[in-house]
Amino acid sequence: MKKSFDVVVIGTGEAGSAVAMQCRAAGRTVAIVDSRPFGGTCGLRGCDPKKVLVGAAEIIDRKRRMEGRGIAGDLRIDWPELIRFKGTFTDPFPRHREDGFVQAGVETFHGRARFLDARSIEVGEDVLDGAHLVIAVGAWPARLGIEGENNLTRSDQFLDLPELPRRIVFVGGGYIAFEFSHIAARAGATVTILHRGAQPLKHFDQDLVARLLERTSDVGIDVRTGTKVTSVEGTPGNFKVTALTDSESEVFEADMVVHAAGRAPELDDLDLSAAGVEFDRRGVRVNGHLQSVSNPAVYAAGDAADSGGLPETPLAQYEGGLVADNILEGNQRTADYLGMASVVYSIPALGAVGMTEQEAQAKGLSFTVNQADTSGWYSARRVAEPASMYKILVEEGSGKILGAHLLGPEADELANVFALAIRADVRADALKHALFVYPTQASNMAWML
Template structure:
């Protein structure tokens, strides 16, 4: 089989890429070894946000007890998982046909390069003028004794029976969000943190505040500066060992220690594609060291955050580049990111920690509990930090609150248009008393 483009992987970036290439007249194939749609809709952000809605409602009702709510909600994990599966079944079952509807030939199997113009899938050779690698990342394997007992996010999304207590190894997005979800379901959670702080990359002051909230309000236990060395089967569950001794016995142990590039099976050396342990190396046009092979999404070794939004942005750019709609290099916009904990952490633009080390920036810290937008008084510790440059333009923001993602998303246009906040206020008037309106009073 011969194609103009073969895309390896089928995540959200691939869907965007196919949309951009739809009227190009090019013959395109998409190769996927697992489930079409990739990690995000199958075992990542889409099922997570479905569960998060119920968890947030449950935790909010707990906060409102004694403030007008007499009986807090109780989350039925088994029923929630069943509802998630039901809600997403038709969408996920149609992913492959959606790609075919955009003109692509879909091929199920694992791809590996034979040379710069050839891959092998299911013992058959497929040739193409160009390739796009979008295989994403997979859970970081923990090579320790007892690793076979560990669950990952994939298993957890299918777990119908709620364990009484779990240990979560890792404290990035996945670890902290699952700690929140399981805690809302009444599970006793212990988070094992390799360093002294979870969620590296978020504003450290807000992270410390979040940890205090999760400990005091949700009863989550944190063990810091600890590496797990082994997991052993016990009569009542699994014992987790560290260099300092036994950390406890748990019904389930979850590996949330990070994600690594899905790269090994590709045999990139055969095609002359350079890579590192962070992913595939690309230039400012998303071109690899082999000039007919491109990469996009989480598989790329990049400084931009590995998010669905950045992957789709790269896909839009790459399809525009390959259809001669642009000749410019890739330039990322203002990027927002959020962790769906309770409360949420969200941020965009210049980080607060970085701005504190640079005299070119000034920082405004705001206690947003002191205002007119406290809904029933459930958000007692909400804080917003803003970064301004020498021209008084807003260039960064970080927030901890139950509505942080909405607030930061409302601030991103202010950063993107790069004007004095007073000019922005003249051009935009948000609906009152919506959450976005309070931004007007804060900048």
């Protein structure tokens, strides 16, 4: 059946949902398509379920840190029960999101989309024509080109494990590896991270990463850098992971091997060439309005777009709203990613907002670096957290906060304060004299600046 709409959205995650609901609220006819349960990565396979598991691991870790400081007794993670609890968040979500679309008047379609031409897609037996089409399909584990790659467990599969394997190897050293390894280690697994590069978490301040690596090692996680995985052989419960280290081969045994080596936009089977949509490994090529550079009827947002932004849920929501505005108003807005925070939910968390020292130097900026180990500060000592640091970059003369890099308790919430300061241009002196509640992490900012 052939149907026509003002806007056709592919993907029901945060970016696609924002476009669909905003355009529908403005009176446009809207269709939305997904080949998976409605809801996208964050609500079903990423942020939300992951943070539930992180929360349990934080309790275990805090209990262990506080032993001999007034806390005693046994405590452990019941993995099957934890996964069931996680399911109370994820299981109802697809129906809730689809009901929201239906109630708003957005027509929903289940199936994989494939472009037929510049303005239409095929979904099962339906053909959907759109004055505007939006690609918001998110990302998928990147192809690694190693032997036995099909033996790797995806991050979404990890979040649904009925039982946690005893020995786990993570291939790659990014967000997924550190977040999931910290969860698994607190749940009792023996964990190894194999990272091909010299530095894991390369987009974060490396002084803070070095301290996190020490903390990671202290909880029994074995992080190997300069270690390139070449093959994964065997069956669940009996895998052999072969890797090259300094031109020598080493074999690691594991019950499960997890793909943690990056994600790529899930575009391969959309047949974008039929629509004249240019793309590369980073996503659909877009201009500042998030409009395809080669097909003006098509926009892209979130992980599917080569926009230069971070792979973060707030950014996907922001880009979805921007795309909706540009469809409705005729390309009046361009993307502005100033003050976008990013956090690795390891234990403790590692946060970053704004520029690194290297980025500020490359721009020729003059700035001061305020940094300290804060493990002896009250905020860290009261929870016995030994890994707590900060590094703040402040422009000389103007007092602009150029970057904030944070490791320790509640680093995520502190990153939010710095993100607001950078985006709203709140200068260091003003932030230094803010009257924050004490004792909180925010009240430490006066000493950081």
